[in-house]
Each structure stands twice: as structure tokens, then as C-alpha cells.
Amino acid sequence: MTNQADGLTAIELTLWRGPNCLFEELSFEVAAGSLLLIRGPNGSGKTTLLRVLSGLTRPETGRIAWCGESIEKNRQAFGAQLAYFGHTNGLKADLTVTQNLAFAAQLYGQSGEQIPALLDALNLTLCADLETRYLSAGQKRRTALARVLMSPARLWLLDEPVTNLDKAGREYVIERLCSHIAGGGLAIAATHEDIRLENHRQSEILLGDDL
Amino acid sequence: MNLSRFFIAIVRQELQVAFKRWGDLASPLMFFVLVASLFPLALSPKHEVLRNLGPAVLWIAALLATLLSLNALFRTDIEDGTMEQLVLSPYPLPLAILGKTVAHWLLNGLPLVVLAPVLAVTYYLPEDGVRALSLTLLLGTPTLSLLGAAGAALTAGVRQTGGLLALLVLPLMLPVLMFGARATDLAGAGEQITGPLYLLGALLLLSLSLLPLASAAAIRISLD
Numbered sequence: 001m002t003n004q005a006d007g008l009t010a011i012e013l014t015l016w017r018g019p020n021c022l023f024e025e026l027s028f029e030v031a032a033g034s035l036l037l038i039r040g041p042n043g044s045g046k047t048t049l050l051r052v053l054s055g056l057t058r059p060e061t062g063r064i065a066w067c068g069e070s071i072e073k074n075r076q077a078f079g080a081q082l083a084y085f086g087h088t089n090g091l092k093a094d095l096t097v098t099q100n101l102a103f104a105a106q107l108y109g110q111s112g113e114q115i116p117a118l119l120d121a122l123n124l125t126l127c128a129d130l131e132t133r134y135l136s137a138g139q140k141r142r143t144a145l146a147r148v149l150m151s152p153a154r155l156w157l158l159d160e161p162v163t164n165l166d167k168a169g170r171e172y173v174i175e176r177l178c179s180h181i182a183g184g185g186l187a188i189a190a191t192h193e194d195i196r197l198e199n200h201r202q203s204e205i206l207l208g209d210d211l
Numbered sequence: 212m213n214l215s216r217f218f219i220a221i222v223r224q225e226l227q228v229a230f231k232r233w234g235d236l237a238s239p240l241m242f243f244v245l246v247a248s249l250f251p252l253a254l255s256p257k258h259e260v261l262r263n264l265g266p267a268v269l270w271i272a273a274l275l276a277t278l279l280s281l282n283a284l285f286r287t288d289i290e291d292g293t294m295e296q297l298v299l300s301p302y303p304l305p306l307a308i309l310g311k312t313v314a315h316w317l318l319n320g321l322p323l324v325v326l327a328p329v330l331a332v333t334y335y336l337p338e339d340g341v342r343a344l345s346l347t348l349l350l351g352t353p354t355l356s357l358l359g360a361a362g363a364a365l366t367a368g369v370r371q372t373g374g375l376l377a378l379l380v381l382p383l384m385l386p387v388l389m390f391g392a393r394a395t396d397l398a399g400a401g402e403q404i405t406g407p408l409y410l411l412g413a414l415l416l417l418s419l420s421l422l423p424l425a426s427a428a429a430i431r432i433s434l435d
Contacts, residue, residue, distance in 0.1 A: 054299055056299065056434055056435065058435060079300055090296040092293060095227060095228060095231070104296075107302070
């Protein structure tokens with residue numbers, strides 16, 4: 001296994017949950033400018049693998065390196081390069097869409113002037129001043145996606161990025177994913193649906209029984 | 212963004228969220244006011260009885276009100292996923308936890324400091340006693356918030372906390388209660404209270420320097 005200088009490397013990851021082995025000695029590399037799909041049936045450990053890659057969950061064995069450096073040791077440098085779109089949306093239910101995104105913009109050190117355009121593209125303009133508790137599941141997903149889209153991060157970890165989205169939303173996400181990767185970014189997406197990017201490097205990991 | 216701006220952003224967001232939930236905010240304070248104002252009605256109306264019991268009752272009511280407000284401290288953050296985002300952000304997690312704790316104190320501790328002197332009137336506390344009560348609460352309640360945050364972080368991953376949180380943090384809160392109530396009592400009797408005040412200050416500094424680190428580690432474990 002070569003230590004790739006620019007990208008994410010997972011080396012011999014093993015994780016057990018109770019009596020189930022979710023993955024054993026799993027090694028892979030994601031190079032700059034490529035997409036990795038983590039696929040598998042429900043409960044096969046896709047989300048858990050994403051959490052391991054983000055550093056939230058510690059694997060039993062193995063390690064993860066970002067640009068050749070262990071992510072445990074360089075948490076802050078890794079955090080600045082990471083946008084995590086989790087299974088929970090990470091939105092405050094009591095705050096409006098705009099307030100939620102303005103807070104995220106502050107964390108990314110941005111002024112937040114791109115928020116209206118982003119809301120427009122995601123078809124959220126009408127609910128910009130609505131508290132997120134009143135949004136539909138799809139609208140909440142879109143708001144959480146807006147946060148990823150405005151982050152300066154190079155690595156996107158996406159948990160079911162197109163679930164709950166309508167056709168237009170799905171196309172927009174895939175379009176942005178393409179431009180992110182074309183710009184030298186990396187993306188890892190856990191999904192049970194098929195995402196195909198035209199003309200971009202793409203690989204796949206299958207979790208579950210057929211591993 | 213530098214660290215102080217990050218800290219301010221966290222405190223601001225916490226306050227924004229809390230002001231949308233008046234009910235949650237008011238109930239510990241209501242509890243404090245009710246307990247503190249019912250005691251004089253149930254006790255003997257003699258001035259010296261009330262004056263003797265006042266400091267202890269006010270301090271115990273403040274401690275229990277703080278405990279009541281702790282359960283929800285990190286729970287919603289973990290449930291809605293905002294805590295994950297903070298853990299993964301490039302900023303130090305202890306600073307985020309400290310921001311949330313400071314917001315908790317501003318919303319729960321500070322109102323106690325303001326309300327206590329008003330309620331102290333019903334216990335006929337002398338002027339020195341009232342001043343000591345405010346001072347000790349001002350020094351003590353931040354320590355209670357910090358200790359409570361550590362306990363809330365430890366129990367955040369547990370499904371049904373019940374009395375676990377209280378059981379965990381109450382013993383740690385006892386020194387604050389003892390020094391606080393005793394100093395108020397002594398001041399009322401015209402004694403010097405520099406000693407207990409210094410000790411309360413020392414406890415606050417110790418908690419301020421160590422507990423955010425412990426809470427952050429506990430949050431990481433809760434999310435794992």
C-alpha cells in the first residue's frame with residue numbers, strides 16, 4: 001500500500017458491532033479528483049464506515065491517513081478539509097434555514113453572501129425564513145446539503161446524498177458533485193442507490209454479505 | 212475565523228435557540244422562585260429562624276434549579292447532529308463546549324444571582340448577608356454549570372438518564388454548596404468571609420481550566 005501524498009488512504013480497517021463484523025482489514029485509497037461509492041444493503045455498515053473515515057468513530061484496528069498524515073494526529077488540519085453530510089442533518093430545529101446556514105458560514109470563515117444564491121439553486125428561497133422544524137424531510141436534506149456546498153472543504157463525506165430528493169434536486173447534487181471532483185476534490189458517498197458520474201473517476205466498495 | 216469569534220458564534224447560537232424555547236428556560240427559574248418563596252410561608256414566621264435557615268434554603272434551591280436545567284444541555288445537540296459538526300470542525304471542541312457552558316450560565320446561573328437577593332428579603336437576611344449571597348452565587352453558579360456540563364457530556368449517550376446525572380454531579384457540587392451557604396451565614400452574623408470566597412474562586416478557576424477538556428473527551432466518547 002503506497003502512502004498517497006494527496007488523498008485519503010484507509011489501511012486495514014476492522015470494525016465489529018456486537019457479534020457482527022462490519023468490515024475486516026478493509027484497505028482503499030481515494031485520490032484527488034475521484035469519487036468513491038460505498039454500497040450495500042441496509043445495516044451493512046455504510047454509515048459506520050463513513051463515521052470511521054470522518055474520525056467520529058474509532059476503528060478497532062487500522063488507520064486512516066489524509067495527505068499521508070494520520071487523521072487522529074492532525075484533527076484540526078483534517079477538519080478544515082472535511083465536509084460531513086451525515087445521517088442526521090445537523091440543523092437546529094428552532095432556527096430558520098438562513099440562521100442555520102449563516103452559522104455554518106461563520107464556522108467556515110465566510111461572510112455568507114452566497115447563501116441566497118445557494119438557496120435559490122436548491123429551491124429553498126420560499127422557506128428561507130422558516131424554522132427548520134417546519135420543513136419537509138427533503139427540504140431539510142437540501143438545507144444540510146447547502147452547508148456542504150458552501151464549505152471550502154476538499155473532502156466530502158456524504159451519507160445518502162440523494163435520498164429524499166426530487167429529480168431536479170438529484171440532478172443538481174450530481175452536477176455539483178461533478179464540478180467538485182473536476183476541481184480536484186474528493187467525495188465518498190454511502191448510498192444504496194446508483195450514482196453515475198460521466199467522465200469522472202469513480203470506484204466502489206461493496207459492504208455486506210457479498211463482500 | 213479566529214478562536215474568540217468562534218466562541219462568540221457558539222454562545223450567540225445557543226442564546227438564539229434558548230430564546231425560542233421560553234418554557235424550557237423558565238421552568239428551573241420558576242422552581243427556584245417557588246421553593247425559595249414557599250419556605251418562609253411553611254416555616255415559623257420568627258425572624259431569627261428564617262434568618263438562620265435562609266442561606267441554606269436559597270443555596271439548595273439554586274443548586275437543584277441548576278440540576279434541573281442540565282438534562283437538556285447537550286442532548287438536542289447530539290440528537291440533531293449539530294454536535295457532530297462541531298466535533299468535526301477545525302476548531303477545538305473544548306472551546307465549543309465552554310461556549311455552550313457559558314451560554315448555560317448566562318441563561319440559568321445569572322438569573323439565579325439576580326433573583327436571590329430579591330428572595331432573600333423574605334428571610335430577613337441582613338444587608339451583609341444579601342451581599343455575601345450574591346457574591347457567593349456569582350462565584351459558585353459558574354462552577355455548577357461547568358460541573359453540570361461535564362456530567363451532561365458523560366451521560367449524553369445514555370438513553371434513559373433518570374437520576375444518573377444528579378447522582379454523578381451532586382457529590383462534586385457539594386463543596387460549592389457548603390462554602391456558599393456557610394459564607395452567606397457567616398456574613399449575616401457579621402464575620403469575615405474572605406476565606407470561603409477565595410475557595411469558591413479557586414474552585415471556579417480549577418473547573419474552568421480542566422472541565423471543558425474533560426467534557427470534550429466525554430462528548431467524543433458519547434458520539435463514538
